[in-house]
Amino acid sequence: MKVEIEINDSPQAAARYLTWAWSPCRIRVTDPAGITGTSAAVRLDQTALSGGGSIRFASTATGAGAATHSLSVPRDGTTVSFFVRGLTASTADPGVQITARQTGATASVGTVSLMVRIRKDATTLTNGERDRLIAALAQFNNQGLGRFADFAGTHVSAGSLEAHGRPGFLPWHRAFVLDLERELQAIDRSVAMTYWRFDRPAPALFTPQFMGRGTFNGPGTTQVTFAATNPLRFWRAGPAPGITRDPAFNVGGASPGPLSQAAALALGNPGALYRNFRRLESPLPGTQHDYHGMAHVSFSGPIDSIPTAAQDPLFFFLHCNVDRLWAVWQKQQGRFDVAVAAAYETAAPPHRVGHNLGDTMWPWNGVTTPPRPNFALGGTLASSPCVSAPGPKPQVSDCFDYQGAIKLSNNMGFSYDDVPL
């Protein structure tokens, strides 16, 4: 007897990646030899491989799940559905092997290996995770000749109104970070975007082996120092090679000093309203209580200005953290469902186009007629072999239920290490 196990309902190896969200899976008999009767009783269990991690099984996409799973698989090859999700994250690919055995037997009748691929705090990455991430970034950038230019060229003044100063700020940047993450995963499937917790010191991030080290309180003109072996040393995303990023804080032991996470989460009060929470984008006049903008301007260099910010790959780690904070807030307040008024900010008359729940977002929609910018780089949002959401031309409303907590098909295919399902 042999069985075939598909993760994310796909035979592709590229689909064998899990998050904390339930992934639909299926199993079927491919060789019925030895099966007596119309079906075989099969038990699925898991073994940690070199990449580590662990998973949970369930027959429906609910509950906590179990470490093993038993099911009855028809002899005639009909598929049987089940669900798996990540319980602890892998650090490399593959991390976990699922083994199928006939109940009561020890011999394997089928295996599949997978990875629990989770977005993690940049300071906690293993050297291997770090090196794979920067190698994928460098390859995607191709030293200035690659498609990273589309990302750097999108987050510019002409496109700013699509992404800033209005309610769509968080959904737009969620899609932007996801788009890059998927491009990197097309290069190396084991890579997940990482986040820079800028309310904490992150000395492990600002090293020559990772994102490089600038000059403390420097003039914003010196090149970040990279190790000779760091492929980011050939980074180019603007007219000139290199990355300029002089910190105004001691990267070895301090944070830039914006709001603490707890204070930033409290911005949603009173009422746990999105309208209030999105103030984390920019300073509250008179309070200096700023989470996102102050992180950008804690450096002197391209990252401190909208027209050039996305030239620096640190931009994506910064925005991954902004997105994580939104995810934490969504989890705390139950704000995944766009049908809940407090989950977003609707208005009459409507917001500028691109900021209403039913609006498609630029540049992925390809619209280049006013009031949209007259260019749209990069095409549609990159697809994923694991999930179908948010689709190639996402609407604002597609970017809320990112783990499919409300509806499984909303799953955007990423999770954060500190935000459970």
Next chain:
Amino acid sequence: MRKHTRRTTATRPKPRRARAAASADAKRPELALQAGDKALSQALAILGDTEDTLPRRMEALRVLQAATFAENQFDAIRADYTAALRKLVHDPQPQLRQRALGLLSRGRDDYAQATLLEGLRHPDRAVVGPGDALSYLSYNAHAGVQSVARSLFKESKDHVVREQALRVMASDPASRGVIRAALADKKEPVSIRQMSAAALHALDPQALQDWAGKAVLDKTEPDDIVATGLTAIQFGDAARMSDDAALRKRIGEMRTKGSGRMKRLAKSISAKHKL
């Protein structure tokens, strides 16, 4: 009029100063801004007040620049902010001059560009040193800037100025020969050769791969240059790699001999190119 302030690594903040500054950073100055719309105007006033302290003015600049990320809220003072930054270009405080020039240059501000170019052509009119000026100009390196950069690269003895000149020259096809020569010249400092490698890739990726192959095979090259060559090869053409037996053999040797970082790089390249 200010003279060029020569910027070298020797003028970078000393560790003790850095520690003191880090401590100061932890206690960002209180600007006591009013809540509401007037706050940004208040910050503008502090920024422009040359009698106020540098930390308060720098903090005001941070608050204002952070607010630029909230497009619609900032629109009311955007023109005033740009005017204030242009005024800061001539401020007595060098830190404010530098910060303002950086911010303006990233927005391709004509006034900042003209002021910087004027300073490079007439050092007695410069508001910052030539290395900083080239760096700011690199955000919009047009032909006028590139010709000045070529001259400074040839004439200057300051490594920082020459590195910045190379960055500007990276978008100038007329500079390709100068960059290739600097990369091949073993008398040039390693940092200049490394920047030349980055600049050459931008202009002629194939030429960089040619150089990288030779550098890895050249046992007289220093480790940092060999590592730069290996890093370039790592992102090079796989077919070319498989055709070069000598290079494959050398990388194979490096997987077991040499420093740890060389071994790691060689292993990484071997894995990528399936050697």
